[in-house]
Amino acid sequence: MITVRAPLQSAGAAALCELAGSQKLLVCVGSGGVGKTTTAASVALWAALAGRRVLVLTIDPARRLANSLGLTEIGNTEVKIPLERLMKAAGSPGGGPATTTRPAGELWAMMLDPKSTLDDVISRVSKDAKTRDAIFENRIYRQIAGSFSGSQEYMATERLYDVYGSGRYDLIVLDTPPVKNALDFLEAPGRLSRFLDRQVMKWFLTPEQDESAVSKRLLLGTSAVVYRLLGHIFGREFLKELSVFFTLFRDLYDGMRERHEAVGRIFGDARTSFVVVSAPNEPSVDVATFFLHELRQRKLRVGAVVVNQLHRARLVNPDVDALIGRPARELSSSLAAQMLARLGAAHRRLRDLAALERQWVTRLAVEAVGPGGGGLPMVEVDRQAVEVHDLVGLLGLHRWLFEARS
Amino acid sequence: MADSGDSSVLFRSRVLFMTGKGGTGKTTLAAAVAKLAAAQGRRTLLCELDSQRPSLTAIFSRVPSYLPVVVGENLSICNVEWMPALDDWLADLVGAGRIVRMIMKNRMISIFLEATPGARDLMLLHRVAKLAERYDLVVVDMPASGNATGMLSVVSTSRRLFDTGPIRRCAEDIESMLARPDTNLVLVALPEEMVVNETRETRARIQAEVPRLRQPLILLNRATPVTLSAEERLLLDQLASSAELGVDGRELVEAGRWEERLECATAEALERLRALAPVVVLPVLARGEGAARVAGQLTAALARQSRVKVDLVGDAGRSASGGSR
Numbered sequence: 001m002i003t004v005r006a007p008l009q010s011a012g013a014a015a016l017c018e019l020a021g022s023q024k025l026l027v028c029v030g031s032g033g034v035g036k037t038t039t040a041a042s043v044a045l046w047a048a049l050a051g052r053r054v055l056v057l058t059i060d061p062a063r064r065l066a067n068s069l070g071l072t073e074i075g076n077t078e079v080k081i082p083l084e085r086l087m088k089a090a091g092s093p094g095g096g097p098a099t100t101t102r103p104a105g106e107l108w109a110m111m112l113d114p115k116s117t118l119d120d121v122i123s124r125v126s127k128d129a130k131t132r133d134a135i136f137e138n139r140i141y142r143q144i145a146g147s148f149s150g151s152q153e154y155m156a157t158e159r160l161y162d163v164y165g166s167g168r169y170d171l172i173v174l175d176t177p178p179v180k181n182a183l184d185f186l187e188a189p190g191r192l193s194r195f196l197d198r199q200v201m202k203w204f205l206t207p208e209q210d211e212s213a214v215s216k217r218l219l220l221g222t223s224a225v226v227y228r229l230l231g232h233i234f235g236r237e238f239l240k241e242l243s244v245f246f247t248l249f250r251d252l253y254d255g256m257r258e259r260h261e262a263v264g265r266i267f268g269d270a271r272t273s274f275v276v277v278s279a280p281n282e283p284s285v286d287v288a289t290f291f292l293h294e295l296r297q298r299k300l301r302v303g304a305v306v307v308n309q310l311h312r313a314r315l316v317n318p319d320v321d322a323l324i325g326r327p328a329r330e331l332s333s334s335l336a337a338q339m340l341a342r343l344g345a346a347h348r349r350l351r352d353l354a355a356l357e358r359q360w361v362t363r364l365a366v367e368a369v370g371p372g373g374g375g376l377p378m379v380e381v382d383r384q385a386v387e388v389h390d391l392v393g394l395l396g397l398h399r400w401l402f403e404a405r406s
Numbered sequence: 407m408a409d410s411g412d413s414s415v416l417f418r419s420r421v422l423f424m425t426g427k428g429g430t431g432k433t434t435l436a437a438a439v440a441k442l443a444a445a446q447g448r449r450t451l452l453c454e455l456d457s458q459r460p461s462l463t464a465i466f467s468r469v470p471s472y473l474p475v476v477v478g479e480n481l482s483i484c485n486v487e488w489m490p491a492l493d494d495w496l497a498d499l500v501g502a503g504r505i506v507r508m509i510m511k512n513r514m515i516s517i518f519l520e521a522t523p524g525a526r527d528l529m530l531l532h533r534v535a536k537l538a539e540r541y542d543l544v545v546v547d548m549p550a551s552g553n554a555t556g557m558l559s560v561v562s563t564s565r566r567l568f569d570t571g572p573i574r575r576c577a578e579d580i581e582s583m584l585a586r587p588d589t590n591l592v593l594v595a596l597p598e599e600m601v602v603n604e605t606r607e608t609r610a611r612i613q614a615e616v617p618r619l620r621q622p623l624i625l626l627n628r629a630t631p632v633t634l635s636a637e638e639r640l641l642l643d644q645l646a647s648s649a650e651l652g653v654d655g656r657e658l659v660e661a662g663r664w665e666e667r668l669e670c671a672t673a674e675a676l677e678r679l680r681a682l683a684p685v686v687v688l689p690v691l692a693r694g695e696g697a698a699r700v701a702g703q704l705t706a707a708l709a710r711q712s713r714v715k716v717d718l719v720g721d722a723g724r725s726a727s728g729g730s731r
Binding site: 031033139140229232235236238282283284286314320323327331332335339343344346347350385389 | 429550
């Protein structure tokens with residue numbers, strides 16, 4: 001594979017090229033509003049243009065991925081993003097990694113619908129249609145699969161397992177929900193496994209039980225006190241349905257647990273890297289720092305740090321009149337003076353903002369180096385004049401992500 | 407309704423839920439509202455819900471615990487963690503602490519409760535309802551909008567799931583708190599297209615899931631009010647395409663265009679958000695100054711916007727109940 005790269009490519013850009021070009025799973029983490037989804041989509045686009053088959057997958061409950069890919073809606077199925085049109089629109093200059101020299105790969109996108117994801121899983125692991133339908137009918141199942149918060153995380157791991165193992169993609173770029181949930185997400189396999197804990201299941205089930213046997217067991221013996229307490233709290237009806245639910249799930253247990261453990265292994269795989277995304281302000285640097293610590297502690301691989309939305313101002317105390325006084329007066333003698341004052345003030349504000357942002361970037365850089373030295377490659381992306389909401393915009397980000405000079 | 411939103415509704419609330427897309431500054435704004443309410447003499451509690459790393463820590467220089475801690479005159483903060491909330495709920499339910507401890511020690515039961523869908527959300531919201539009995543105002547810094555929606559919809563889903571019993575009653579308690587006329591949900595937005603999109607979506611989803619929860623106001627944070635005239639914008643455009651500018655001159659003009667874009671974005675966001683609800687505009691403040699100072703500045707900005715109403719708060723409180731709305 002020949003990739004045309006700038007000779008003085010920055011370490012960060014080189015690292016991202018390497019990650020997007022060779023890893024199998026990239027997980028973007030960071031706080032909300034830092035351009036995580038946009039970054040994930042842009043990285044995915046780059047890899048696709050570099051010839052790989054790429055899926056960008058979001059489990060963000062808010063429908064942001066569709067937004068940044070310029071699609072109106074993405075469902076629970078993989079949607080192919082047509083790149084031909086993009087390549088025509090983008091033309092050649094700066095158009096990604098040598099778009100004209102070789103055929104592009106594929107870019108797919110998917111946004112999770114937790115309910116239908118779980119339905120898929122149940123259909124697949126159910127031994128027959130009757131079991132499957134009984135589960136679908138169960139009220140508890142319907143609620144678990146539906147709108148309770150947290151189910152997205154469970155389902156994300158399910159879906160990730162599917163697409164990862166399908167062999168259809170060379171690279172999956174996973175966009176995660178904002179911070180507090182992203183952690184849930186890392187822990188989701190563990191939590192669901194716990195719910196499906198064999199001992200808990202056993203407590204509700206007898207080896208050769210049918211529904212009435214379950215109820216009998218629950219009402220007799222040592223479990224009776226606990227059962228009565230649970231019945232008191234949740235209501236008898238609920239418990240009855242729960243034992244039906246467990247009965248139905250008994251056969252699915254091994255399959256589901258296996259899948260969740262496999263997802264745990266995928267996160268730890270050598271071909272999985274995390275990309276920490278941040279913006280240059282206190283709350284997001286704080287969250288990014290937290291992620292760096294957490295990921296290191298879990299011995300998960302962090303591949304790069306991306307800082308988005310940077311403002312820049314180069315001039316110090318510019319002489320506004322000397323620089324633009326004459327053209328301004330030529331254009332409008334009446335407005336020139338106040339325009340010059342405005343521009344001076346605007347520039348001072350921009351400069352102040354840029355200086356503050358630099359402090360946060362520096363702080364994050366210190367964190368990224370880490371206690372053991374080594375140092376994580378960092379990429380800086382300027383705030384875009386126009387909000388990125390389509391493929392051309394995503395393509396425009398490659399200049400910073402993959403082509404930055406040192 | 408007047409051109410801009412009237413933030414006094416914030417201070418007439420008893421329970422105020424605040425959410426918004428991640429990064430909109432909802433925590434800082436929640437703190438600002440709480441501080442201002444406290445300054446008006448209302449006993450105020452500001453809480454986060456089961457936060458692994460409470461964001462309030464940075465603003466108040468102390469970690470909020472499950473039990474409220476006083477951080478200033480009339481102002482306390484807390485982090486409603488779900489396990490102690492569950493303990494409290496069980497204690498209310500079965501009385502004495504010994505039985506509660508026995509229940510909680512049973513591994514089976516704790517796993518069961520932890521895994522029961524929605525149990526966590528129910529316990530958290532129930533605790534908020536309890537706390538609301540002890541304060542004049544409880545400001546709840548909710549999770550980001552997608553998850554906040556899921557959390558609030560727990561009420562309707564629980565209704566479908568639990569027919570009888572204490573869990574059902576717990577859901578009903580929460581439901582009546584959400585339906586109270588002085589319980590409000592406020593969405594925090596930024597003047598950015600995607601944030602506005604998500605704000606609209608969130609509002610619609612919450613309206614569908616929790617139709618009785620009032621959403622009287624949207625806070626537009628980090629706004630740049632429009633000050634450039636049409637003539638000035640034209641001049642700026644002409645300057646930008648002027649061939650006479652050097653690199654340095656261009657940087658100056660770009661700074662002007664940067665502010666112009668912020669103004670336009672604010673105007674657009676306002677137009678789209680006002681179609682949904684009254685909007686209170688909060689100005690952009692220098693960022694990176696530390697959350698505590700920003701919260702202080704926002705408090706001042708909010709106070710300015712609601713000054714008339716704040717001065718009248720004693721009367722307004724009385725007349726509001728007999729008011730036409």
